[in-house]
Amino acid sequence: MSAVYITKSQLGERSQPRYDGSVIHLRVPGTLRYRDLAVRVVGAACKLVGTPEESTGPIRNTAWDNEVVSAFGEAFNNAAIHSYDGRKPGDVEIEVEVGITAITIRIIDYGNSFALDDVPVPDLEALPESGLGLYIIRSFMDEVKYAAGTPNVLSMTKYVDPGRRQVPEPVDRISDSSGGDGRQ
Amino acid sequence: MNFNREDNGDVTVLRISGSLDALSTPELRPTIDALVAEKRPSITVDLSDLRLIDSSGVGAIVSLYKRMRALGAKVEVVGLKDQPLAIFRLLRLDRIFSV
Numbered sequence: 001m002s003a004v005y006i007t008k009s010q011l012g013e014r015s016q017p018r019y020d021g022s023v024i025h026l027r028v029p030g031t032l033r034y035r036d037l038a039v040r041v042v043g044a045a046c047k048l049v050g051t052p053e054e055s056t057g058p059i060r061n062t063a064w065d066n067e068v069v070s071a072f073g074e075a076f077n078n079a080a081i082h083s084y085d086g087r088k089p090g091d092v093e094i095e096v097e098v099g100i101t102a103i104t105i106r107i108i109d110y111g112n113s114f115a116l117d118d119v120p121v122p123d124l125e126a127l128p129e130s131g132l133g134l135y136i137i138r139s140f141m142d143e144v145k146y147a148a149g150t151p152n153v154l155s156m157t158k159y160v161d162p163g164r165r166q167v168p169e170p171v172d173r174i175s176d177s178s179g180g181d182g183r184q
Numbered sequence: 185m186n187f188n189r190e191d192n193g194d195v196t197v198l199r200i201s202g203s204l205d206a207l208s209t210p211e212l213r214p215t216i217d218a219l220v221a222e223k224r225p226s227i228t229v230d231l232s233d234l235r236l237i238d239s240s241g242v243g244a245i246v247s248l249y250k251r252m253r254a255l256g257a258k259v260e261v262v263g264l265k266d267q268p269l270a271i272f273r274l275l276r277l278d279r280i281f282s283v
Binding site: 032033035036039062063066067069070073074077080081124125127128129130132133135136139140 | 203205206207236238239240242243244246247249250266267270271274275276277280
């Protein structure tokens with residue numbers, strides 16, 4: 001059985017100029033049972049973004065936090081539901097890079113891969129009941145990257161400055177693209 | 185996630201609180217199926233105490249809306265705020281539910 005542990009370490013070689021904080025590591029079994037725990041960790045990490053004065057002050061942008069938490073929840077769902085679909089469940093590793101100007105979250109799994117660009121944009125006019133996860137991720141985060149392999153790494157960044165956001169436009173019709181392994 | 189159903193004449197109020205997500209949404213499905221099977225004429229989904237929702241939870245509510253609408257019934261969503269409201273607005277559901 002996999003263990004759950006949280007560690008915190010100072011940034012090393014992977015440090016980026018815009019980050020001046022720490023990386024929070026979380027490793028949980030890749031099942032939905034651990035979703036709430038992981039979401040709560042990310043939600044708490046959001047409150048550390050910014051300068052020390054900003055991140056501990058009384059003014060918090062809860063809308064910004066909500067968008068990060070929403071995107072992360074969808075990413076965790078995909079890892080737990082799709083990555084280990086049809087195979088023995090493995091772990092999901094989560095790295096949260098807290099910065100002054102941004103937060104970057106990496107979701108790492110050792111299961112099935114998919115093609116990020118092949119996942120269709122949903123037709124919101126048709127009131128879809130599924131296939132919305134990646135749309136939420138792409139809409140609420142400023143940068144989303146996916147590296148397939150062993151492990152698969154989904155990396156997503158959100159800047160404090162909302163001007164960088166690029167929301168994908170929904171399509172006018174339903175796409176019949178398969179979207180890889182059915183990931184949403 | 186907790187939920188309860190209250191029937192007052194033709195009106196059913198479905199109150200959902202906590203987190204409606206991929207883990208908890210399956211618990212709600214039988215109640216949605218029952219509302220559809222009973223052809224309830226008016227349903228109010230009260231999300232005043234809903235803390236978090238994900239695409240799975242949205243899918244369940246949209247499913248309820250579409251199935252009841254096909255029966256000629258009325259479905260409204262009330263009490264949205266914070267993260268759930270942000271999700272509903274992003275997915276353009278505010279135009280359906282007038283939140």
